[in-house]
Amino acid sequence: MIPELGQFALIIALCLSLVQAFFPLAGAWTGNRTWVRLAWPAVSGQTVFVLLSFGCLVWSFIQNDFSVLYVASNSNSALPFIYRISATWGAHEGSMLLWILILAAWSISVAALSKNLPELFAARVLGVLGLISFGFLLFTLETSNPFARLIPAALDGRDLNPLLQDPGLAIHPPMLYVGYVGFAVAFAFAIAAMLEGKMDTAWARWARPWTTVAWCFLTLGIALGSWWAYYELGWGGWWFWDPVENASFMPWLAGTALIHSLAVTEKRGLFKSWTLLLAITAFSLSLLGTFLVRSGVLVSVHAFATDPERGRFILAFLVTVIGSALGLYAWRAPLLKSEEGFGKVSRETFLLANNILLVIAMLVVLLGTLFPLFMDAIGGGKYSVGPQYFAAVFVIPTLPMVLLMGLGMHSIWRRDNVSRIVKRLRVPMLIAVVLGITLPWMIYGTPSIMTVVAIIAALWVIGSSVFGPVMGLLDKTQKVRITRSQWGMIVAHIGVGIFILGVTVTEAYSVHRDQALRLGDSVDVSGYTVTFESINKKVSGPNYKATQATMAVSRDGKSLMTLYPEKRTYLVQRNPMTEAGIDARLHRDLYLALGDELGDNAWSVRFQYKPLVRFIWLGCIIMALGGLIAVSDKRYRVAVTKTVKDSGQAALAGGKS
Amino acid sequence: MTARQQRMLIVILVLIGVGIATTFGLRAFQENLLYYYSPSAVQAGEAPVGRKFRVGGLVVPGTVKRTDGEIDVSFDLTDNAAMVTVEFAGILPDLFREGQGIIAHGKLNQQGVFVAEEVLAKHDENYMPPEVAESLKQTHAGGPSK
Numbered sequence: 001m002i003p004e005l006g007q008f009a010l011i012i013a014l015c016l017s018l019v020q021a022f023f024p025l026a027g028a029w030t031g032n033r034t035w036v037r038l039a040w041p042a043v044s045g046q047t048v049f050v051l052l053s054f055g056c057l058v059w060s061f062i063q064n065d066f067s068v069l070y071v072a073s074n075s076n077s078a079l080p081f082i083y084r085i086s087a088t089w090g091a092h093e094g095s096m097l098l099w100i101l102i103l104a105a106w107s108i109s110v111a112a113l114s115k116n117l118p119e120l121f122a123a124r125v126l127g128v129l130g131l132i133s134f135g136f137l138l139f140t141l142e143t144s145n146p147f148a149r150l151i152p153a154a155l156d157g158r159d160l161n162p163l164l165q166d167p168g169l170a171i172h173p174p175m176l177y178v179g180y181v182g183f184a185v186a187f188a189f190a191i192a193a194m195l196e197g198k199m200d201t202a203w204a205r206w207a208r209p210w211t212t213v214a215w216c217f218l219t220l221g222i223a224l225g226s227w228w229a230y231y232e233l234g235w236g237g238w239w240f241w242d243p244v245e246n247a248s249f250m251p252w253l254a255g256t257a258l259i260h261s262l263a264v265t266e267k268r269g270l271f272k273s274w275t276l277l278l279a280i281t282a283f284s285l286s287l288l289g290t291f292l293v294r295s296g297v298l299v300s301v302h303a304f305a306t307d308p309e310r311g312r313f314i315l316a317f318l319v320t321v322i323g324s325a326l327g328l329y330a331w332r333a334p335l336l337k338s339e340e341g342f343g344k345v346s347r348e349t350f351l352l353a354n355n356i357l358l359v360i361a362m363l364v365v366l367l368g369t370l371f372p373l374f375m376d377a378i379g380g381g382k383y384s385v386g387p388q389y390f391a392a393v394f395v396i397p398t399l400p401m402v403l404l405m406g407l408g409m410h411s412i413w414r415r416d417n418v419s420r421i422v423k424r425l426r427v428p429m430l431i432a433v434v435l436g437i438t439l440p441w442m443i444y445g446t447p448s449i450m451t452v453v454a455i456i457a458a459l460w461v462i463g464s465s466v467f468g469p470v471m472g473l474l475d476k477t478q479k480v481r482i483t484r485s486q487w488g489m490i491v492a493h494i495g496v497g498i499f500i501l502g503v504t505v506t507e508a509y510s511v512h513r514d515q516a517l518r519l520g521d522s523v524d525v526s527g528y529t530v531t532f533e534s535i536n537k538k539v540s541g542p543n544y545k546a547t548q549a550t551m552a553v554s555r556d557g558k559s560l561m562t563l564y565p566e567k568r569t570y571l572v573q574r575n576p577m578t579e580a581g582i583d584a585r586l587h588r589d590l591y592l593a594l595g596d597e598l599g600d601n602a603w604s605v606r607f608q609y610k611p612l613v614r615f616i617w618l619g620c621i622i623m624a625l626g627g628l629i630a631v632s633d634k635r636y637r638v639a640v641t642k643t644v645k646d647s648g649q650a651a652l653a654g655g656k657s
Numbered sequence: 658m659t660a661r662q663q664r665m666l667i668v669i670l671v672l673i674g675v676g677i678a679t680t681f682g683l684r685a686f687q688e689n690l691l692y693y694y695s696p697s698a699v700q701a702g703e704a705p706v707g708r709k710f711r712v713g714g715l716v717v718p719g720t721v722k723r724t725d726g727e728i729d730v731s732f733d734l735t736d737n738a739a740m741v742t743v744e745f746a747g748i749l750p751d752l753f754r755e756g757q758g759i760i761a762h763g764k765l766n767q768q769g770v771f772v773a774e775e776v777l778a779k780h781d782e783n784y785m786p787p788e789v790a791e792s793l794k795q796t797h798a799g800g801p802s803k
Contacts, residue, residue: 235748364682367686368686371686371690381692381693382692382693383690383691383692383693384690384691384693384711385686385689385690385691386689386690386691386709386762387689388685388688388689389685389686389688389689389690392681392685392689393681393682393685393686396678396681396682397678514728514746514747514748515728516726516727516728518726567751575751575752576751576752577751578751593748595728595748595749596748596749598723598725598726598727598728599723599725599726600725600726601726602725602726602727604728604747604748606748
């Protein structure tokens, strides 16, 4: 019964999404207020039914209802409770339902917090979100119904892929989707602005917090994925330039450009059509990501299930969405001209440079990701693009971007000059150069030129970020108030610096060794001595058996810790899985992974010493934190009360404010 | 220098910078393009010697060989028409197993042995790399294998 209820709820949600799409848009077009007012009930109704449907699927997993095909394929009665819940989005059908649920959550948040938006504008935004929701609901019901029955029911399920039985991966997809889908809100705002033919500073002020929150979640989602790949895929890499990673990274790059361009649109009323184009791009890349992951055109860790029918549907959807959005853009964007200009050197120029470089970086990733697909599609042969391409070329646009970042932060709007900024920032510049050259030498040993440059860049970003607050502290006479918004920017940029520091030091100074190790033997890695003490082949977990090695780590004869890398075999899918033994510290990770039994009491073992690898994820967390601080700025809330006042009691409030 | 000349100089410098960056980028792109060859294509001598490429196929049962206690391993890959021997010094992926479809990245040496830098097996026991699936299909149909 429950699965049928879930499917039925999904069908009702589909109908309501049509209501949500048609009436507000048509009402706003014809000026029919009654139709416009249908937006709120339609959104709420849709959210309730999507939530009900999602709840039914979770319930089927909790109850181990193996008469549901999706449950039977992705769960098992021995699966721990928490993973039975996360298995709901462990494969294609459920993750589509999760996507829809998150879209509903964003839509109802927009509806609930849009009381200060002009009624017609809010109606258009919700209408566009309704259209997107309709597309995804139709896709799910047509090609990927999670409630399809399995007759006769399976006795037990085929289990969740062991790789996904992990707390990091339980929350990685929801985080990522909140970010991905959040760009739908920015997209809907852009479409609504074009439909109205009006886009002012107030528009940017509404669109900004939504976009920034989506960006924060995407940042955290990508970081979580990277962290998971690092410890769970077992081999200690933190980023593989895998097409599916790229699929989440491209919207991030476009989204980062978008939040910067929105700043210019809000503060100066410039870059309007560029902002619109970025909003369209960011969401299109999110859709492209879905297409790449779910259509099966990619060879990837994530492409578990593949189905050409789905690929065709998403491709058609993608073409419709991007095509109509760009069509609308070509028609309406010329209406949204910016009147003012700006000086050759000014904050606007720096943000423009930031945008151009971010877009180039995005195109670099896009080229490497889509080229093999393109060649395959035209019958040009089967290529793949090696990660070295991305690693080498990605630096070309991002290094100048990072160097310009410090200057940009301290530039002023309209007109500025380089020598003023450089003069002001002499101290952090000098500190970055001196420390950038000496520190790696003193701590880690001879660096390459690229390493020195990258560390200088990282220190420069951090230094120029903290420069403002530090000067404020030192110089009591100057009353400089730093707004929440500025704090957000400062914190996020410090995050970027920490991230770059982590990436550079990890890539430059990691020690990596694969070798055969006999029981009782030791090996020296980066000053640590690792002794293979014993092996236990009879460890058993709730739904797996494991072989566990005991490895003692010591330094200068002093025993430090014992690590227990494992090789697990899950009982249902029989897949072996490597669980690395990791000693994580802020300044370095020691990483041991157990390979194969080689005979003669020897095992292949991977040793890794990874300095500052934690900074990579820490940097991402700080970036996201910066975004959240920026969103908490008063003016986004002040705007609320002000608009309310404007509409009625402007005269009354006049005396107070 | 007049303002106009100064502007020209900046434009020229930017153009040179963009030109160098593009050249470098495209070269890196070309160098890192990995072409896929099936075992049949390798045996027919179509694959280059000393240049990195990818080869894929099924691991032939009984060919996985190693000396006791050593990390080096060798095995044969087949597309059911031809075989190529792969040598690898490293840890094989968890899902590496006889009969499984895998892909290796590396170079062919003078002896016609493929020296792998990386061996990939995907994270699903039923998964078959599409390249491998296609070469198997073509072998089966008796068509040209590539």
